Amino acid sequence: MLIRKPNDIPSSEITPEHVYINRRHFIGKSAGIALGGIAGAGAIGGATAAGWPGRAAAQTAQVGQRDWSTVRTELGEELNSFEDITTYNNFYEFGTQKDDPARNAHTLRPRPWTIEVGGMCANPGVYGLEDFIRPGTMEDRIYRMRCVEGWSMVIPWYGFPLKDVIDRAEPLGSARYVEFKTLLDPEQMPGQRARVLDWPYVEGLRLDEARHPLTILATGVYGQDLPNQNGAPIRLVIPWKYGFKGIKSIVSMTFMEQEPFNSWKRAASFEYGFYANVNPEVNHPRWSQARERRLGPNCGVFRCEQIPTMLFNGYVDQVAGLYAGMDLRVYY
Amino acid sequence: MNKKRRILLLKGLVWLLGLAPAVWLVWRGFTDRLGANAIEEVLHRLGDTSLIALLVALSITPVRRLTGWNILAPLRRPIGLFAFFYLTMHFLWYAVIDEELALEFIIEDVIERPYILAGFTGWLLLIPLAITSTKGWIRRLKKNWQRLHRLVYLSTGLGLLHFYWQVKADTYWPIVAITVMVVLMLLRIRPRKPGRERERTVAAERPRQEPLAD
Ligand code: HEM
Numbered sequence: 001m002l003i004r005k006p007n008d009i010p011s012s013e014i015t016p017e018h019v020y021i022n023r024r025h026f027i028g029k030s031a032g033i034a035l036g037g038i039a040g041a042g043a044i045g046g047a048t049a050a051g052w053p054g055r056a057a058a059q060t061a062q063v064g065q066r067d068w069s070t071v072r073t074e075l076g077e078e079l080n081s082f083e084d085i086t087t088y089n090n091f092y093e094f095g096t097q098k099d100d101p102a103r104n105a106h107t108l109r110p111r112p113w114t115i116e117v118g119g120m121c122a123n124p125g126v127y128g129l130e131d132f133i134r135p136g137t138m139e140d141r142i143y144r145m146r147c148v149e150g151w152s153m154v155i156p157w158y159g160f161p162l163k164d165v166i167d168r169a170e171p172l173g174s175a176r177y178v179e180f181k182t183l184l185d186p187e188q189m190p191g192q193r194a195r196v197l198d199w200p201y202v203e204g205l206r207l208d209e210a211r212h213p214l215t216i217l218a219t220g221v222y223g224q225d226l227p228n229q230n231g232a233p234i235r236l237v238i239p240w241k242y243g244f245k246g247i248k249s250i251v252s253m254t255f256m257e258q259e260p261f262n263s264w265k266r267a268a269s270f271e272y273g274f275y276a277n278v279n280p281e282v283n284h285p286r287w288s289q290a291r292e293r294r295l296g297p298n299c300g301v302f303r304c305e306q307i308p309t310m311l312f313n314g315y316v317d318q319v320a321g322l323y324a325g326m327d328l329r330v331y332y
Numbered sequence: 333m334n335k336k337r338r339i340l341l342l343k344g345l346v347w348l349l350g351l352a353p354a355v356w357l358v359w360r361g362f363t364d365r366l367g368a369n370a371i372e373e374v375l376h377r378l379g380d381t382s383l384i385a386l387l388v389a390l391s392i393t394p395v396r397r398l399t400g401w402n403i404l405a406p407l408r409r410p411i412g413l414f415a416f417f418y419l420t421m422h423f424l425w426y427a428v429i430d431e432e433l434a435l436e437f438i439i440e441d442v443i444e445r446p447y448i449l450a451g452f453t454g455w456l457l458l459i460p461l462a463i464t465s466t467k468g469w470i471r472r473l474k475k476n477w478q479r480l481h482r483l484v485y486l487s488t489g490l491g492l493l494h495f496y497w498q499v500k501a502d503t504y505w506p507i508v509a510i511t512v513m514v515v516l517m518l519l520r521i522r523p524r525k526p527g528r529e530r531e532r533t534v535a536a537e538r539p540r541q542e543p544l545a546d
Binding site (some may be wrong): 080083084087088092096098099150151153191194196197267268285286289293295296299300301302303304305306 | 361366367368369370371372374429430437440441445446447497498500501502504
């Protein structure tokens with residue numbers, strides 16, 4: 001039984017710890033890996049929000065069970081280190097500086113966790129995290145991540161296609177969009193005490209974007225569970241869109257007819273739109289999007305070259321069809 | 333301790349505090365503590381330090397008036413010059429390290445991005461002040477020196493605008509900085525004082541031949 005109605009589940013039963021731990025077991029057995037590597041799940045050197053490895057230990061070479069040192073993107077790009085990925089990011093629920101999430105996210109309790117699926121679909125209900133993830137669907141996905149602020153990384157996510165969940169929810173024919181929400185709990189997310197954004201964080205996708213094979217729900221990086229600061233226990237990754245579309249610590253998914261009103265659009269609609277596709281031709285009103293600073297192994301204190309930004313973040317062949325006939329300047 | 337020695341001591345303190353942010357950055361650089369985006373980190377910390385130094389320089393006179401600690405007056409010049417030093421580093425870091433002297437991008441930034449234009453103008457306006465901060469220039473410019481050095485308000489105002497405009501959503505620190513500036517400006521509005529009292533204050537105020545505007 002993959003989807004259960006909320007009132008079918010006694011609260012004691014929602015995602016018991018051992019079930020979650022078992023998850024690793026079944027994933028380890030069945031993972032089919034996109035890049036032909038080894039499943040990264042399983043016994044992993046303690047990378048949690050509370051204590052990730054120091055810089056030396058975290059250098060890309062050997063995190064988890066896979067030898068990551070030779071892994072490259074399809075364009076030959078090197079990966080960012082585990083430390084870069086987990087100490088420099090935006091997660092305003094834990095503060096607005098890039099190092100705030102790593103410092104503050106220890107208050108988040110990612111287990112047990114449930115996700116409510118609702119709105120216009122045949123199978124609404126509440127999933128325990130372990131039910132949400134179907135055995136055999138987990139894989140490593142090496143994606144570029146382009147932040148709207150002008151920096152980028154290459155991140156080996158660990159996750160599964162969002163389509164898998166959507167198919168099980170069976171959206172109605174009239175549903176055109178899916179909306180996601182982050183946990184709202186200032187106790188766990190102290191950044192929510194400041195009204196920097198209109199909490200909870202909201203994001204959304206058109207259903208065809210959501211079903212696209214590149215769109216994934218990630219539960220890990222480098223084959224290990226997501227540290228809290230990166231959106232544990234489950235987050236969205238849409239590699240051809242700016243990073244802010246990748247909503248973190250998701251608690252709900254709602255199918256709807258109208259376009260979801262995402263948080264950053266709500267905060268400044270002239271600057272951030274619903275689509276937020278990476279596009280070097282469409283500048284942010286306050287800065288250029290033509291280039292990006294690729295953080296990582298080739299980026300030092302005095303030199304960190306800016307590289308040209310690619311249309312749809314380099315995934316143009318895969319996703320351009322979604323936007324045929326649309327004026328990307330209008331639908332930014 | 334006589335006055336001269338106390339001034340010397342205070343100046344030494346200003347130098348220590350003034351150099352600390354630079355030493356701190358260099359240390360973090362050598363020990364790999366600048367984070368994944370070191371260039372941005374340095375740029376931001378240089379920006380913060382400049383703005384704080386400007387606000388501290390502007391607070392000397394109001395504090396002196398409120399407390400009567402005229403001994404603080406000679407600190408304005410070194411603090412102002414530290415502000416200019418960090419600001420110039422901020423600009424050079426942006427132009428040389430961040431933009432790698434790519435003139436077409438720098439010019440585009442200055443022309444098209446109001447926050448850069450504001451910061452750039454703020455920095456340009458401070459150049460003549462730094463140049464004329466010596467005793468010789470104070471003598472040569474006489475009354476005009478004070479007038480010229482009032483540009484520091486405009487410059488700081490533009491710096492605040494620059495800070496406010498570049499923020500994505502969290503305006504907390506820009507608003508704190510703007511509030512400090514507003515309070516400092518309000519403290520400068522001198523209440524009308526009758527007769528001799530007023531004269532005395534004015535006498536105490538009389539150009540102390542100390543650079544960086546009043
Ligand atoms: C009065 C003059 C100036 C002041 C007071 C000032 C101050 C600041 C401050 C406080 C910040 C933010 C740091 C942070 O996020 O904590 C900043 C950022 C920045 N400043 Fe300045 N600055 C000035 C002039 C300039 C000039 C002349 C330039 C270059 C032409 C410049 C370029 C930048 C850039 C590129 C940023 C980073 C913006 C971002 O990350 O989005 N600033 N500045």
